[in-house]
Amino acid sequence: MYFASDNAGPAHPAVLEALGRANEGYVSGYGADPLTAQVVETIRQVFEAPDAAVYLVGTGTAANALALSVLGQPWQTVFCAEAAHVDEDECGAPEFFTGGAKLTLVDAPRGKIRSEALAAALEKAGKRGVHGVQPGPLTLTQATESGTVYTLAELAELTAMARARGLPVHLDGARFANALEHLGCTPAEMTWKAGIHAVSFGGTKNGLLGVEAVIFFDPAHAWEFELRRKRGAHLFSKHRYLAAQMQAYLEDDLWRDLARRANASARDLADRLHQVPGVEICFPVQTNTVFARWPRAWHRHLLNAGAHYYLWDGTLDGGPEDAPLMARLVCDWSLPPEAVATFVSQFPA
Amino acid sequence: MYFASDNAGPAHPAVLEALGRANEGYVSGYGADPLTAQVVETIRQVFEAPDAAVYLVGTGTAANALALSVLGQPWQTVFCAEAAHVDEDECGAPEFFTGGAKLTLVDAPRGKIRSEALAAALEKAGKRGVHGVQPGPLTLTQATESGTVYTLAELAELTAMARARGLPVHLDGARFANALEHLGCTPAEMTWKAGIHAVSFGGTKNGLLGVEAVIFFDPAHAWEFELRRKRGAHLFSKHRYLAAQMQAYLEDDLWRDLARRANASARDLADRLHQVPGVEICFPVQTNTVFARWPRAWHRHLLNAGAHYYLWDGTLDGGPEDAPLMARLVCDWSLPPEAVATFVSQFPA
Amino acid sequence: MYFASDNAGPAHPAVLEALGRANEGYVSGYGADPLTAQVVETIRQVFEAPDAAVYLVGTGTAANALALSVLGQPWQTVFCAEAAHVDEDECGAPEFFTGGAKLTLVDAPRGKIRSEALAAALEKAGKRGVHGVQPGPLTLTQATESGTVYTLAELAELTAMARARGLPVHLDGARFANALEHLGCTPAEMTWKAGIHAVSFGGTKNGLLGVEAVIFFDPAHAWEFELRRKRGAHLFSKHRYLAAQMQAYLEDDLWRDLARRANASARDLADRLHQVPGVEICFPVQTNTVFARWPRAWHRHLLNAGAHYYLWDGTLDGGPEDAPLMARLVCDWSLPPEAVATFVSQFPA
Amino acid sequence: MYFASDNAGPAHPAVLEALGRANEGYVSGYGADPLTAQVVETIRQVFEAPDAAVYLVGTGTAANALALSVLGQPWQTVFCAEAAHVDEDECGAPEFFTGGAKLTLVDAPRGKIRSEALAAALEKAGKRGVHGVQPGPLTLTQATESGTVYTLAELAELTAMARARGLPVHLDGARFANALEHLGCTPAEMTWKAGIHAVSFGGTKNGLLGVEAVIFFDPAHAWEFELRRKRGAHLFSKHRYLAAQMQAYLEDDLWRDLARRANASARDLADRLHQVPGVEICFPVQTNTVFARWPRAWHRHLLNAGAHYYLWDGTLDGGPEDAPLMARLVCDWSLPPEAVATFVSQFPA
Missing domain, CATH: 3.40.640.10 (Type I PLP-dependent aspartate aminotransferase-like (Major domain))
Structure with a gap:
């Protein structure tokens, strides 16, 4: 993750x-x-x-x-x-x-x-x-x-x-x-x-x-x-x-194989996130990075559960628990195929 | 070499x-x-x-x-x-x-x-x-x-x-x-x-x-x-x-082992060169580099024979064949033990 | 002017x-x-x-x-x-x-x-x-x-x-x-x-x-x-x-006298411009500079008549004659008292 | 001076x-x-x-x-x-x-x-x-x-x-x-x-x-x-x-007149200094600067008497009184004609 x-x-x-x-x-x-x-x-x-x-x-x-x-x-x-x-x-x-x-x-x-x-x-x-x-x-x-x-x-x-x-x-x-x-x-x-x-x-x-x-x-x-x-x-x-x-x-x-893998992981991630009610995909997902938004409380949960990613427009402690914050999620070539599914499965939603 | x-x-x-x-x-x-x-x-x-x-x-x-x-x-x-x-x-x-x-x-x-x-x-x-x-x-x-x-x-x-x-x-x-x-x-x-x-x-x-x-x-x-x-x-x-x-x-x-090897090679090289009449060791040999001087003609011979080193105070084509030129000879940690002897054996002297 | x-x-x-x-x-x-x-x-x-x-x-x-x-x-x-x-x-x-x-x-x-x-x-x-x-x-x-x-x-x-x-x-x-x-x-x-x-x-x-x-x-x-x-x-x-x-x-x-003079000239200039229908004073006039806006045609007239100042947000040839353009008018300490009145008197309005 | x-x-x-x-x-x-x-x-x-x-x-x-x-x-x-x-x-x-x-x-x-x-x-x-x-x-x-x-x-x-x-x-x-x-x-x-x-x-x-x-x-x-x-x-x-x-x-x-004057002053200064036994002119005097050498004690005397010039290769307190020190003497265009003679007349020699 x-x-x-x-x-x-x-x-x-x-x-x-x-x-x-x-x-x-x-x-x-x-x-x-x-x-x-x-x-x-x-x-x-x-x-x-x-x-x-x-x-x-x-x-x-x-x-x-x-x-x-x-x-x-x-x-x-x-x-x-x-x-x-x-x-x-x-x-x-x-x-x-x-x-x-x-x-x-x-x-x-x-x-x-x-x-x-x-x-x-x-x-x-x-x-x-x-x-x-x-x-x-x-x-x-x-x-x-x-x-x-x-x-x-x-x-x-x-x-x-x-x-x-x-x-x-x-x-x-x-x-x-x-x-x-x-x-x-x-x-x-x-x-x-x-x-x-x-x-x-x-x-x-x-x-x-x-x-x-x-x-x-x-x-x-x-x-x-x-x-x-x-x-x-x-x-x-x-x-x-x-x-x-x-x-x-x-x-x-x-080089092209590795990029293809990374892009595919991001595509998969975006598709799965898209299924989660309360998650918003912020930008078109065209390469290996997904920007998505969901409530602060869920970020807290996911990061505590061992996920690693950056919050892009706020901090865990900067406001109400239900306020949406944008995450940047980058998939590298080496991401295990199951990592995406595992990650999305942890959403409290 | x-x-x-x-x-x-x-x-x-x-x-x-x-x-x-x-x-x-x-x-x-x-x-x-x-x-x-x-x-x-x-x-x-x-x-x-x-x-x-x-x-x-x-x-x-x-x-x-x-x-x-x-x-x-x-x-x-x-x-x-x-x-x-x-x-x-x-x-x-x-x-x-x-x-x-x-x-x-x-x-x-x-x-x-x-x-x-x-x-x-x-x-x-x-x-x-x-x-x-x-x-x-x-x-x-x-x-x-x-x-x-x-x-x-x-x-x-x-x-x-x-x-x-x-x-x-x-x-x-x-x-x-x-x-x-x-x-x-x-x-x-x-x-x-x-x-x-x-x-x-x-x-x-x-x-x-x-x-x-x-x-x-x-x-x-x-x-x-x-x-x-x-x-x-x-x-x-x-x-x-x-x-x-x-x-x-x-x-x-x-790190110390590798430096010791390189220094020893240079020591060995200097000692062998010192035996060659017409070769002058220029500086005290304390680490892995030997500066030594011998006639231009010999440099030509050695470099043609496949030795690699730099001339430090002149060029092959810059003067008389018997003029002495200084070489810089650097020994790295990986130098095969026989390389020094082989090199010195090629001296025309 | x-x-x-x-x-x-x-x-x-x-x-x-x-x-x-x-x-x-x-x-x-x-x-x-x-x-x-x-x-x-x-x-x-x-x-x-x-x-x-x-x-x-x-x-x-x-x-x-x-x-x-x-x-x-x-x-x-x-x-x-x-x-x-x-x-x-x-x-x-x-x-x-x-x-x-x-x-x-x-x-x-x-x-x-x-x-x-x-x-x-x-x-x-x-x-x-x-x-x-x-x-x-x-x-x-x-x-x-x-x-x-x-x-x-x-x-x-x-x-x-x-x-x-x-x-x-x-x-x-x-x-x-x-x-x-x-x-x-x-x-x-x-x-x-x-x-x-x-x-x-x-x-x-x-x-x-x-x-x-x-x-x-x-x-x-x-x-x-x-x-x-x-x-x-x-x-x-x-x-x-x-x-x-x-x-x-x-x-x-x-230094204070000179600044006072320059500020007073700008004040005078702003007051007089304010009387001219069709002229807008853009910023509060607090020192020796007046920013004011009037139609392009008038700028053409004034500049042709020998006035010197900069157009701040456009050019003489950049659009319709009745479009308002902002002028920057700077009064220095040496401005003759009559220059302001003379300038404003040239307005075609 | x-x-x-x-x-x-x-x-x-x-x-x-x-x-x-x-x-x-x-x-x-x-x-x-x-x-x-x-x-x-x-x-x-x-x-x-x-x-x-x-x-x-x-x-x-x-x-x-x-x-x-x-x-x-x-x-x-x-x-x-x-x-x-x-x-x-x-x-x-x-x-x-x-x-x-x-x-x-x-x-x-x-x-x-x-x-x-x-x-x-x-x-x-x-x-x-x-x-x-x-x-x-x-x-x-x-x-x-x-x-x-x-x-x-x-x-x-x-x-x-x-x-x-x-x-x-x-x-x-x-x-x-x-x-x-x-x-x-x-x-x-x-x-x-x-x-x-x-x-x-x-x-x-x-x-x-x-x-x-x-x-x-x-x-x-x-x-x-x-x-x-x-x-x-x-x-x-x-x-x-x-x-x-x-x-x-x-x-x-x-510009040429002024340079001519300055050069002439330096020429005059060098000529007069040349007459003083114990003074050595260091460089050819070709423009408006004279470099000359004389004993430290004389420098002390001259500088105390109100002459202004730089010591170029030592200091007043850096050695024996009879050691010669070099002065740099620059003549500018405005030097009064009598200044050179007055200065040289102060030499204790």
Whole structure:
């Protein structure tokens, strides 16, 4: 009954086996090893992007902040969704890596930036000449923090608005695979074909120990990225261990299988919760996260019974027992099939 | 015949086994897991420092740069040895993480800061009042970039000079274990008992996949470090995999065994090279690195024969064949015992 | 008919005379001159703050950004009003000087932060632990960007909310004198007695060529400020010319006279505009700025007739001729008495 | 007898008169005034550079640090002379404005970078690939901190070395006029014709209250500079007062007259000191600064008698009375002709 986060579960066994296989003999450090060369090539193939610059880092925050620092300038503002990870959950890493850029929060009901709100934010950003910060990159999160997914048309519309002003677009793909499974499209369709310039391609939340890739479809900034990564202390000396994880992830579609499993668990969870009178599903369940609401007293009961999840808009002790509170329930790839049923069976309803 | 770096060899099998054991079930992320609590306690015991603040990061550069950012201020200068890793090999990470502090390079023959040179640098640093940067942390590297080791008395003398001016002292211990084995002392003796405030305690070069600990003996800056680590994108979500590595490293003195092996290989290598007429050992061989000099033509022969090592003060094509060039030869824990003999047997002499 | 900005008019003649008097003989640079000592003492007296640390800089943005960099930390967020100068008109200077802090925009109708909105922002800021930026300084603007003035009770309420969480409070006093004249209180009452820790005390918009003072009521951070000012390139070598301006400003209550004049002009302007059918005064006119709305066609007429002011919520060519647009009309100390009447007489109404 | 600094004397009366003339009526702020347009054009003519981007700031440190931030990158190192102002006297402003670039100190006897030393520094800088900071701008100081002047041939040699590696060259011209008078060449010859990309063109040390110009001969980075200047809080709202000073400076060759006077005073001072047995002139006296050495006891006598100057390599109380100490004696434009003779007449010799 562990729904707290998709970083709480184990790595997939195939990933550890790959680490074991990689742990033989001597290879050059800092990414100059054959496994790294292989995984770079694999990612280029997966994204149908033979010229892409591809890099590995250890955390999603590093992927996002380094990518944005290359795409933007210190005197610009980054457009992101309200409640985006880059704004709320990275302790100012984008500001740190960019040298003090701003973040402009754009209205994003259910996690998805409204195009009208982006238009207004873009319009406002250029108004004050040298006195104001300048418009900078747009960053979109796919799947969003609310577990929802932009359609390809929605992505294309938003990226076109940025591109019309000469602004680059970054995709925070911490849950890239989950979104891709939902859309049933190709990685290229969800990225460069939809107008994305650079991607944080997540692995950690979907079965790795801790590896994310940064992909620039235009390699012009490759060397700058390498210098910023090193300077940011994110260039691993024993780089083969990052490469081995990512290679295992991509082989035999493991990454898509794991995302499919996680999404299916969330679907099952939502369906079962939907049957419980008094439970409200808050957002469309499109990936591996369910946001749902039920009375405080039931939360108390469930959490005492050993369930793990976060309350998203209140606390156990913050009000009346019958007041509804929203829970975030995240299903990771490893969730045992019976966990969902067991969890829902504990509802007092 | 792989002497290029101690980041080129494999991780110790016990470390991978520990990863496998850690890969079970659900635990909280970001360091709030039992394994992390355990390894923090273990490090406190190893260092006889029950109040120490202890953190794990993925790279040595992160450990150094984050530690210095906490100990210093943007308007200060960090005193370090000429050729220190923080100056030459981190692409400006200390400058980046501190917000633009300077590094003052102090004369350091054979890698060890001369106390007279440090005295002069400290003396000069305070002279220009508000116009100049202010004196900041001292950072010492143990073992040094030249493979040498400060004696405890030398450490105490240098740290006393800094402390007399109210300046904190950091120890870059990327090869901490190798130095400790050479001195035959305790971790406490080589750190806080010798006047050190904070340590980058290396694991990556000595058998891990990629984990370093940062230890502050005074926990006053613990929360600041946590925020800086997160903001620097160095807080791993699946933190247990860092903890598992470090715990395996410290159990049953594995870390000291591995360092002893590596040091012994270097000792053996130096002894054998010493027998070769025309080879000069450049620095005292105290840890796992040998600096030695021989004619360019021999380097050409050896490197063509499959040896891997770095030329330290020239290139194969930069001058006459009989000109002596210095090689850096690093022995890692995994070096097969016969590799040294095989390598030396290839000398044309 | 120049209402574009209070930085468009001349400096007061007494200020230029003071420059002339200061331009004699040799004095030490960088603030170690007698005039600087004198003006520091004068400001301490004016603010009834004998221990205050007082510094001069050349721009209001420097005053704000340097003050905030001393009061806050890179991993914090600064709470400010929506549309505050620090957010909209300083091209990210606060972000730059703080090393990448965030700004949290708080709802502020008519320029004044709503206490409920501040409470909510403070409440939210601490919620995400190490993952989110931490609560930092509160900065209030007095007079506000809308020309309104916080009452002493309002100031006290807002500063108490910050202080209850251990957060320092900065006052952006670019139009300090104008607000003071409106309230009719003492500088101490409007600052430290109301809970303010540090002030940007403006002179440039009220008759100087370009000098602002930064005042810390607690001198603990004095040395840090001096280093940050130098490092920010804001320590003037020929410092006496800043001191002379500020001293002339404070002598014989010149600063209050000038603010009184400017406020009176705005009052007169508002009264006359109020008589014009079809003109709406948007905000209470409490200082030297009037925000008023009338049809686009009239703006076209007035601007063509030689009036200077900014349109605040639209452009001449952005819509129907009868659509009302808001103008910002700023009266500086030097505005000729007849200018207001002349301007209003040009209205086509 | 005031030889402490060329920032200790008064501004030239013509400069104050220009301020008075500028202090009429209303003009747009932030540099959009006619006087600023005029001075930009004047500087372009003076430098025979019709396309140059020209900006005014209030301090020499701002000019240097902003120029370097535009020419370089955070991950680069700036090559400068040992004892350069940018390294010793700006409290890390270049590091702050560049976002943490390094400064590489190049051997510079008598203030002038040795070309062999620059060659070695350039050679070394590129060696470590992604691990080391990258080569960045070269900055030369003309006249140097030692009062000496690079010949045009020397400038051309050094700039050619940087340009051969694609590196831009900045000239710190805090005492530009003094050097120009010594060389008797044109501003163009001493800058872009000698390979310089950007200049900090000083006025403050030569008769202004506080204005320096930054000149980029290639305007490609103009907009970036404007944003950095604003963000650095160095864009003055009442910009006409900076423009008026600089315009007065350039009219009727005032700037060259003042430099000629200052240089002549220093020449006279050196000639007279040369007559005093026991006095040693340390460096060639080419501009307005004399470095000379005489016994500590004489310094005590002179300083007690009311002379003002800095001891450069020791203190009054740091050793035996007969030990020679070096003085720095700076002559500003306003030095009364008799001051030199009076000063030298006080020598006890």
